Amino acid sequence: MYALREAFRQVLRHPTASLATFFTALVSFALLYFLGLLLWNLEKVVQSLERELEVAAFLKDGANVEALLTEIQAWPEVGEVRLVTKEEALARLVLDYPYLAEAKDLVENPLPDTLRLRLQTPEAVREVALRLKALPGVEGVEYGGELTERLVQVLSGSRLAMFLLVTLLLLNTFFSVMGAIRLSVESRKEALAIMLLVGATRRFIQAPFVLEGVLLTLSAGVLAVLAGGGLYLALGRAAQGLLPFLPVLERQDLVRTGLLVLLLSAFLGAGGAYMASRAHLKEA
Structure with a gap:
């Protein structure tokens, strides 16, 4: 309870850094989720064409x-x-x-x-x-293999482009979390030094910072999944209205992919916060 309360206080204590980290993570996870769904859908289209070939x-x-x-x-x-x-x-x-x-x-x-x-x-x-x-x-x-071959080439190129783009965005999110947590650590440097002197464990001290990172990235991940899923469903309905034979992902596919994005967001937030707070404790 102490760690969660302190995490919320630290988010509110530095609103500019917290908002910057939140929106950076939001863009990263929204692109990861939406582009991932589009690529998966394109793969289903290619598989459907191959079966009918x-x-x-x-x-x-x-x-x-x-x-x-x-x-x-x-x-x-x-x-x-x-x-x-x-x-x-x-x-x-x-x-x-x-x-x-x-x-x-x-x-x-x-x-x-x-x-x-x-x-x-x-x-x-x-x-x-x-x-x-x-x-x-x-x-x-x-x-009719020419169309399928071209779609496979587009799919391969899109995968590579998405991998590079999302990797850069996720790294940016990771370091943004580290920067926000570093600011929180610096603002509480004296309090943390006293806690170390009176015998507080490193895990106890790091817990609020790790939770702060998770709160920032997980909240951004939830909003990204909701927005990306809604956009995909709208586009999917419009596409099937024009091309009824076009395969689209099921809702359970969207849920599974969304859960993976949320797990990744929590991992990035916890990892970035842990690395930033650990670096300070080593210096201390």
């Missing part, structure tokens, strides 16, 4: 379909391969575009037989496409 091999007339199916099914990257005949392809096209129903009786079916592949390892889509092109009887290959 298909490779289409268009066959020449007279191609040995059985031999091609046997060979392709033996490839370890391929999970499923099926034949779509030119008649099936035309029937599907007429279902999608009913106005073609009359035209199909007037002209010869121009569509080729097609092998459609689903991959067990979507990362190998380009390699599989190149191998398909080299097979006898295959006229052309088409796959």
Whole structure:
């Protein structure tokens, strides 16, 4: 109880330093939480695209379909391969575009037989496409991997950029906490010296400062999680209104991520305060 009471007093004793630390931590944790959610969501989008990814091999007339199916099914990257005949392809096209129903009786079916592949390892889509092109009887290959590959590149670059940005912000928060606690320690230097002389333990003396650091960063973390979560939910609803098939994170995902941010905020506050007060006690 003594430590908590003293922590509140020290926060109020230096409002400028406390507010500077609070807002520094708020910006850091808000960016960490919100950008983390966006990157996680982008990863879910990439995974969804990879699950739906298909490779289409268009066959020449007279191609040995059985031999091609046997060979392709033996490839370890391929999970499923099926034949779509030119008649099936035309029937599907007429279902999608009913106005073609009359035209199909007037002209010869121009569509080729097609092998459609689903991959067990979507990362190998380009390699599989190149191998398909080299097979006898295959006229052309088409796959939607370009978009997925670009999203993966964006995801990798975004992860690196976020890691660098958040690392700098968290270090700034850590040293800001140390500065605020150092100011609190300096203002109570004489009182702390007396406490040491009368036999107070170092842990007893450090406890209020550690709690002060935790109060500053944890309060900023709570506000950052509430603001970041609200912003993400609003953007998620707007995105799904435009693109209903777009996957978004569940509320429990937001809660789990928020708890991790709060744990990190408490750790940074306690760590920075401990280091600052420990340095003074060593000097004393």
